Amino acid sequence: LFRNYTKTVEENGVRALDNDTVEFNLSFASGAFMKFLALDYAKVLPKHLLEQDIDLNLAENIIANSSGSGPFMLTEYQRGNSYSVIKNSNYFKEGRPFFESIDHFIIVDTGTLTAQFKGGQLEMMNGGFSNLGPIEYLQLDADTKGSSNGHITAHELPGTFNVLLMVNLKKEPFDDIRVRKAIYLALDRQQINDLLQDNTAAVPCPMMNMGYSFEECATWPGLRPKDTPGGQADIAEAKRLMAEAGYPDGFSASYDARQVSNYPDVCTVVKQQLANVLGITGDIQTHESAAGYALFGTARAVDATGDWELACQGEGMTVLDADGLLGGVYLKGATRNYTDWETPFIREKFEAQKVEQDPDRRREILKEIEDYLVFTDLDDLSNGYVENPSTTLYWGKYFWLVHEDIRGFNVPQTVQYGFKHEDLWLDR
Numbered sequence: 001l002f003r004n005y006t007k008t009v010e011e012n013g014v015r016a017l018d019n020d021t022v023e024f025n026l027s028f029a030s031g032a033f034m035k036f037l038a039l040d041y042a043k044v045l046p047k048h049l050l051e052q053d054i055d056l057n058l059a060e061n062i063i064a065n066s067s068g069s070g071p072f073m074l075t076e077y078q079r080g081n082s083y084s085v086i087k088n089s090n091y092f093k094e095g096r097p098f099f100e101s102i103d104h105f106i107i108v109d110t111g112t113l114t115a116q117f118k119g120g121q122l123e124m125m126n127g128g129f130s131n132l133g134p135i136e137y138l139q140l141d142a143d144t145k146g147s148s149n150g151h152i153t154a155h156e157l158p159g160t161f162n163v164l165l166m167v168n169l170k171k172e173p174f175d176d177i178r179v180r181k182a183i184y185l186a187l188d189r190q191q192i193n194d195l196l197q198d199n200t201a202a203v204p205c206p207m208m209n210m211g212y213s214f215e216e217c218a219t220w221p222g223l224r225p226k227d228t229p230g231g232q233a234d235i236a237e238a239k240r241l242m243a244e245a246g247y248p249d250g251f252s253a254s255y256d257a258r259q260v261s262n263y264p265d266v267c268t269v270v271k272q273q274l275a276n277v278l279g280i281t282g283d284i285q286t287h288e289s290a291a292g293y294a295l296f297g298t299a300r301a302v303d304a305t306g307d308w309e310l311a312c313q314g315e316g317m318t319v320l321d322a323d324g325l326l327g328g329v330y331l332k333g334a335t336r337n338y339t340d341w342e343t344p345f346i347r348e349k350f351e352a353q354k355v356e357q358d359p360d361r362r363r364e365i366l367k368e369i370e371d372y373l374v375f376t377d378l379d380d381l382s383n384g385y386v387e388n389p390s391t392t393l394y395w396g397k398y399f400w401l402v403h404e405d406i407r408g409f410n411v412p413q414t415v416q417y418g419f420k421h422e423d424l425w426l427d428r
Helices: 031-037 059-064 110-118 134-143 177-186 189-197 229-244 263-278 289-299 322-329 344-355 359-373
Strands: 014-018 021-024 072-078 082-087 101-105 152-167 255-258 284-287 310-316 390-403
Touching (some): 134 152, 134 390, 152 177, 177 263, 189 390, 229 263, 255 289, 263 284, 263 310, 284 289, 322 359, 344 359
Parallel strands (some): 255 284
Antiparallel strands (some): 082 101, 152 390
16 A cells, blocks of 8 residues: 555654554655545554464454454355454444444345345445446336335446456467457457446546547547447458467467456457457356456466466456556556566556646656557557557446435445445434
């Protein structure tokens, strides 16, 4: 959190003033820092447990050690099924939380999820993310108006869902940039939006309208409609690149997706498109959420190539700032940069934009990053796409289902806020 913004520890960049106060001394003015600090992921961890090498990523360790400083304490966890929390009597905010306990159920089947809401078995989603599609959210909202079990409102969050085709560039043939460029150019984003997002998704600009506008991005190679002369030129160039790389008839590859959201469906559409255009075939493997993350992480180590090739995975924006976007996908150690790809150019431009106080100048730096990551020259496909570890497929919307009797709920800016549930109460 603080390494990108504060002075070094030796310069008192971060120091404990007393048992309840931490001081951060920033090395430059940053609007993003406070946004990051407000994330629910910003925690103070128990030193005495860390010193015992207790893994607090494991639910059983959290329960066994009664660990937690948030509004609720974990009391039960059944992997893939449910978990339960109770009110933290030692929570530092007096009077919070209002609920004595909350039971959370992990439901991946969309039919079951919808039926449970309609039947009054569920009060709300615990975050703005599920396996439902936009039309399914809105239909559930419409179907429950006037229901005896109460209205379930589909609260729309901004379109900050960066859905990616992750490419393992440590593996052959994906270490060949010509293959990666061909994949980028061959994909039909309009069809993907139609089939997977009911035409509600935004154009997949890498910098999400913070550099070039969505309107500008829509005209770019790879993103422009395939039924236009430009789109046909993209397909022709993709085939040429594959032939030049030695794969005129394509090849077989593996696809992996977590059984979360619509990721398996994303892989299905992508696989079909790449098979039709480039002859890239292969099987799709799906994984339980944690197992999928573990699989992707096998490519993280410097000397590792990883156990996957192509993967469909999203990155929910942490904060509405370019720092969050770049830090989530394009920097070494980024959440969705499992091969730890980074180039000196990207690092240099990241450092430049994060300290730039002039909004117009910052936008120009972000445009330079997009010129580097993708094709932005409408007439010359030899320009742009210098390097890129992923292919953005679309910027999707999030929806958060909440029963009308739940009070204290406010729609967050991004899907990474609102998990504490400390201000919620039931008016019933």
